[in-house]
Amino acid sequence: MENRDIFKEISGLIEQARRKVAAAINDEMVVLYWNIGKTIKEEIMKADRAEYGRQIVQSLTAQLVPRYGRGFSVQNLWHMVKFYEVYPILSAVRREFSVQTAHLKLDAKN
Numbered sequence: 001m002e003n004r005d006i007f008k009e010i011s012g013l014i015e016q017a018r019r020k021v022a023a024a025i026n027d028e029m030v031v032l033y034w035n036i037g038k039t040i041k042e043e044i045m046k047a048d049r050a051e052y053g054r055q056i057v058q059s060l061t062a063q064l065v066p067r068y069g070r071g072f073s074v075q076n077l078w079h080m081v082k083f084y085e086v087y088p089i090l091s092a093v094r095r096e097f098s099v100q101t102a103h104l105k106l107d108a109k110n
Contacts, residue, residue: 030097037084040077057081 040060044053057077064072087093 033080037080040081
């Protein structure tokens, strides 16, 4: 086997592994964001006050952003709540987004 053939084969293995890692990370991030949205929504529903909800999110952001980065801003946390509201059943979320991930994988191969 020529050096070029070995390079091509190994490159293919690396690319395949990278796609799998990216898909696994994306799946976990979807579940994480859904769970965060659910947790915030349930806490807000307990209090049944919109102002309290804003305070919760503001307080969370102040604690999360320094530790985990800007991805947990006030706006992003509200997006996570909305995500949970739109997809209140986790298995449906996983099904929906695994189908989208499968399409991405097919597109990457072509």
